[in-house]
Amino acid sequence: MNPLDPDRPSHARPEPAKPESAKPEPVRPDPSSRETDETRAAAREAAAAAKVLGRQLGVLAGRAARGAGRRAADAARAAGPAWRGLAGRVRSRPNKPGAAPRAIPASDLPPAASLAGRLRRRPWLAASLALVLLPLAFLAALVLYSFATLPPLGGVVPEAGQRALTVEADDGRVFATRGAFQGQKLTAAEMPAHLAQAVIAIEDRRFRSHWGVDPRGLLRAMYRNAVGGGVREGGSTITQQYVRLTSLTQEKTLRRKIQEAFLALRVEATMSKDEILLGYLNTAYFGAGAYGIDAAARRYFGKGAKALTLPEAAMLAGLVRAPSQLAPTRNFGGAKERADVVLQTMVETGAITAAEADQARAQTITLRTPPETPPGTNYFLDMVSAEAKKLADAPGDVTVRTTLNLDLQSLAEGVVARRLDAEGAKKKASQGALVVLNKEGAILAMVGGRDYEDSQFNRATQAKRQAGSLFKLFVYLTAYENGFNPDTVLVDRPIQIGDWEPQNSTGRFKGAVPLRSAFAQSINTVAAQLADEVGIPAVIATAHRMGVTSELPNVPSLALGSAEVTLLEMTRAYAGVLAGAAPVDTHSVHTIRGAQPQPLYLRAEAKAGTAIPTESRAMMLDSLQAVVDGGTGKGARVAGLPVGGKTGTTQDYRDAWFIGMTPDLIVGVWVGNDDNSSMNRVGGGDIPASIFRDFVQRATVQLAKGRKRPSAARAEPAPAREVATNPAPAASVRGVPEVIDTGTLAFRGRTVRLLGVDGEGGALARQLARYLRRREVACAPPAGAEAKAEQLRCQIDGDDLASLILTAGGGRAAEDAPADLLAAEEQARSERAGIWGRR
Template sequence: MSPDLRLRPEDRVGGGPVQPAKPKSRAKPARKASVKTGTKSAKAPASSRRARPRKPAKRRRGKGGGIGRTIGRLVYLGFVLGLWALIGVMGVIGYFAMTLPPPEELAVPERPANVMVVAADGTVLGNRGETGGEAVRLFELPPYLPQAVMAIEDRRFYSHFGIDPVGLARAVFVNFTAGGVRQGGSTITQQLAKNLFLKPERTIRRKVQEVLLALWLEHKYSKDEILEMYLNRVYLGGGATGVEAAARTYYGKSAREVTLAEAATIAGLLKAPSRYAPTANPDLAEERAQTVISAMVDAGFISDDDAKLALISGAEMRPQTPGEAAGYVADWVWEQVPSFIGEVRSDIVVDTTIDMRMQNSAEAALVRVLDEQGAEKGVSEGALVAMDTSGAVRAIIGGRNYVKSQFNRAIKAKRQPGSSFKTFVYLAAMEAGLTPETMRNDIPVSFGDWSPGNYSNKYRGPVTLTEGLKDSINTVAVKLTAELGTERVIEAAHRLGIRSEIPNNMSIALGTSEVTPLELVSAYVPFASGGYGVVPYVIRRIRTTEGELLYERSGDGPGQVVSPYAVGEMNYMLKQTVADGTGRRAGFDQWPAAGKTGTSQEYKNAWFIGYTAYLVAGVWLGNDDGTPTKKVTGGSLPAEIWHAFMAEAHEGLAMADLPGDYQPRGNEPMVASGETQPWMQDPASQTAGYDPSAQVRPAAQAPARNGLFGQNGFFKRLFGG
């Protein structure tokens, strides 16, 4: 073993045992020692500096202490940031709140008024206005309808304060996990606030205002009131605003009567009205309704058995009205209402004169004939008007298909009536003293450059006026107009109800002056009523939904406009038109009926206007663009439609004859040397100031010149003109 040569403590200079070293101190090291040399100090020698003890190291802290301080700092930082965020949010809210009216000035805007149009039997023909349906009270609805809405839109509606934090958090989570918008966090109150006060824009400002307004609504109104307002103002597709309008649109019934399946379908529309409308996507609508029903079960609104029954029964689509053409009636009524009661400020009900059986029969007859023969005959459109002898419109069809065209040709389309205008020529002749047996010569005639011919291009020589009218001979009508003077014919037409302007020229004898179907039909009513004129009407009564009467029709019209004797003469001649004249295809079941065909130039318009003791009806066929048909005459398709409609309309009625008792007395000779009148021998004399009316013998029974437009007529007396 090698000897230990290391120095021992005893061997050191100064000997003695060595004291154990003291532990290092935490205290700061002393300042550097200085060695005084004379008057100046000097740094200690290097050996002294090396012998100085080293600076003790700081003791490291344990892990627990460091994490605690970090958490504390984070909590503090979070508190500060949260406080500043709160201040920022409050500032933003305050800023946008300043853009709203003061709470005391806020008011829920009035819901746009609805006009419900109903037939004589109470059938709803349609709703007009911005909403498409009347407002309903919450207590009037079956409970499952508002429950369906809450189940799919806002289950905690009755428990939150206008904003649903739980629903909002769920929507945020679902949307975040789905990577897109799958759910909305808006409550029913928020949606109502948006619909009532705000524009459909996606901005922070609008969202903040929506929240503030929702809080205001919750403070101002009860939950039931908020839910009722929402159900009456939410848009549900198809032009329907509110559940009542939706129920009428999709199921043809009131929201008060919908089934559970129908209620679920309506509630399902809230997500996307166009996409889930049963009229557009029935499969998607059904799928969405099933989702709503499941949500109702989850929310505890209905039982499993109720859900199963609803899923089995389903929701069957029904038309809004019994027929599409009812839309023409509803539109016409909507246009007239302000003239009776002024501005419509609340929901009203308008009772009309429409007979639903006649309305449906008229539509069916018109559409069937056009579908079967329209394309072949080159005719695409038609119109029909029917009214009773008081002027009450019982049916009105404004076109072939209301959905495709809402233009009401029955009341707005002015067309040449053709030979159906000849009735007024012959009436003027009867009033001037001629009779149905009066003779006229059917021969070519000219007036300057105008030479009207007959439809057949043939001439029959001497004929009675009855033959001239029933066979629609043009030359006879023109000669009568020349004899009587155009003014007398125009006055007769206006007196009976033609309101359109009639130009003062000879061609009016052949129906070149344009009229609407409505006014032409009303002008034929005096022949069915015994000489009494009418002002056609469709509105019987207007009332509020609470039952307050706003308007009710009264009055008898303009009174007698044609003498009973002249009515008898005209009915005698016009009955022959249906019996064996141009309108023979219109006759039905031996009913005493009369009428007149009409075909305008180039076959552009075809008419049949006819009547019984109960009803007057007129049919027009043609094309909207005025193109000619393929030789459709008034005695063909229009007479067929008239026949089909009138036969059904008269089912169950007791047969009655037309007014007037005229017995033919045999043919009369031509009046005042008819064969030698200057216009017959020298057509050019018509331009030389000849007055043919001077050749007509005085009327045996002239009617009173009052009527609608005469000197003492109805409108003159009404407006003091």
């Protein structure tokens, strides 16, 4: 018998009901834990449900779209008479057995069946409903998902980034800033009323009345953007901007906007309007690396936010919409125009009167900001940033007083660039580096390459190249400390040390030579014999004692500089000879100051290194001076100044070095190519020695006289002794000239060359012609100097014309240009003016 047969009576007895008393007592959970568990479970279920709902809606949407497409295709095939025949048919069902079928009106059908019938009869209606319902379904799913994944308030902590550095030169002049300024958090008591009014007027007029989201403001923004043909106004309230900064990412998606609205409503329910505004001002970005209103006030005006005037507050309020574009440091005109708009908006909202706005517009806004960082100093700044972090890794904005001498830095950049411009292409030398130290190891100037914007690689501190004969300093110093002296005679001859046979660069041998001459002429065989005599390990020990930190291989060829070293560490080693103790402590930072009066770091007096024996040091200095007086470094001689140094040239002319010293300075120079390719027979006594000479002969005079650089706005007038102010001699000329190029003028058929200027044609010449139009120029030969024929110094309205041209970057200074014109060119180069601008 089949127990599942419905016709079979069941003999199964029903289970007796349990008595009421047998029911188990429900377990009552702990109320304190139940709330937490339920909250977590609800959150998990909401997230899971939102995900499932999203997937199901996606599936349904796909099916609906496919069904509508099939129905439309079927309707098209059934068009014409067939459709009319189908439309006339009615569904019928028998009334009784044998009775005729009876038509059922559509009104008697169930709603779903009626709607389905209509949709089958009208496929366009199905498609229309799909077009309307699918976006609504998608939007509903997105809202649910956005709510389910809502982040917590304040969940986004802005990245601290690099702390702000304000960098000063050795004389206290601020010349650069780095990093992001944070400032102090503004309190409610410190916020000026006009600052709050300015921000509300320009960012969110209805801030005090809406509940976080302003539909009226959103519609107004949409209208103005539609009329203006682009995005001219945003619809976000201050509350929405605040939650975006503190709780959301900056992605531009509809989901983020929905979450932004939800969080704005929540913030309005938990914080006061003043707290929201204060939080927004302490978080917003105001351009030029300033985050927060106090940082912006200090960055642009040198004062705290509580001291802002009405026009200053209006300018800062206007920056929030486009901080990078309107930052006053780069676009003061645009920032001022925006401030005027803010003032007018404050009048419209009743925050101030029209008279107060006019008075604010009439006030002069003075920026107290550092100038744009001179491009060439960026190599030095990279090093300072790393050193400052190592010396005082404290949070907050800091000011660093460095060792950099801005005048020497500008001079160094100009000398390196000018020499490579003149000879680099011909001699296949594309890069150069220079380091200037004093005897205490302070870095006074640094050139890490020709163009920081092209390459941030610092060839003075990061590039490791073979030192060549520069390394012989350690060989000879070790020998002098072990009984040799400059008059000791060795034989320049073919030698072999193991498998190594050193050769001289000339390919010839001189026989017996004293060590002084061997060092001055950089004879390789003598240096190899000395190193073999005292031992390579002893030479390595001397190099390390003098401050070389690179790895030095214990091989015979080390005597001729086969090891790779940096320019800074080799310059440091030579500085030890001049100082009489090693290693010299090279440094770039004097002090680091933060918000507190007590310095975060104050450089203590450096401990003297190990003293170099007096006699050995004197012999080494004598040998170094012999190199410049009559050896391979003759190109570095400076009239009237004792100079010592050493050249270095590596195999196949891949590297050329010169490190020289005066009584006050140690200057290291390297020239070569980044790809290690060979130059066109450039040795250390060639371009490097010339760069050293060009720098030292002018740096010495500059340091002695303390001469200032010409200002950017107005070049220094030529000294009276150089420009004739008495009645013009026969060679003088006066009149309104025609411009041939920026270094050549024509006066009534007479051509005059401006002394010290290599002119430029084209657009620069046309600009000069417009400047000189109908203005009289007086030219005369320089007093007390012999100039080339028709080379004169000219004046216009009391200013030296050549200096004006070079300061504006309208030409290049000639090799024989006077010092004031060379300084003018250096300033134009450092400020990227005229021809020195980046192309």
